Amino acid sequence: MKLKKIKAIYLGISIILGFVFTVSFLTVYVSDAINRGNACGCFIPIPYMILILSSLGLFVGFFSFYLIVSKQIKEKKSFTKDINELLNFLESDERVIINILIKNKGKLNQSKFETESGLHRVKIHRIIEKLSLKRVIIKTKVGKINKIELNPSINEVFVEN
Template sequence: MKLGIFEKNKSIFLVLGIITGFVFIVAFSALYVSDAIQKNNACGCVIPIPYMILILSSLGIFVGSAAYYFTVSKYVKEGKTRNDNINYTLNFLEPKERKIVNELIKSKSGLKQSELEKLTGFHKVKVHRILNKLEASEIITKETNGKINKIKLNPHLKEVFE
């Protein structure tokens, strides 16, 4: 069971190992340089101090890049999986319904019915019929304010798609 925890967080452990190694190398180098300075032998180091600074700076950039790569790659994979799951979830809808729901997901705060007509390119009667069907399925909610209909995703579905 503990192997499963390690496998889930393998990239985090790798990043921590790389950073720990880098900190060890910097600490050892600082000790080496301070020892050479105390003995008044700063120029007699095996590796001259300016080269050591250059090497440690380059190593720091490499460690930072590696840490960024390993941590971000995990989140990019999760984001792609999430988008695939959203598309898979919407497959139960007809293509025209899916187009309207996708526009509502993009808007996040809801859209007016007239805006949906413009975004989807559907005629207003077609949009009205599709919205009635989606409302009957409890996928959307309609708020009427006079002649203006504000269309929103059902709050429970909105949580799923965020």
């Protein structure tokens, strides 16, 4: 998935660099024509060339933005679909807890689960104990607070950096 994102970024950068090269070449061509006193003898008159280059710049900018953003939106939709398919091995309540952790970047205090899930405190405690035994989450006691984290290997897969 990261490889596709990198390819899209490289494609966008190469399109922009191609545009910059074209503008640079045409600028040198026009300045050379002006220095020779041949300003109106260009293949394309200078006022039209400025208009064409600015329009081309807008087109290249929008096109490269569209390429990069549309791929990221498609990846995000397929990623969300993949998450739900991967979580099918869990019970529905366990899935709710994991989804809450994913939304909170893999870390959350146990007390916050009650407000976010709508489940009772005891039920949340039991679910967290089950997930901890399955090594899906890591429960760390900090004073009276239980910090719940996704297992680092699972966190890598599900949580976006």
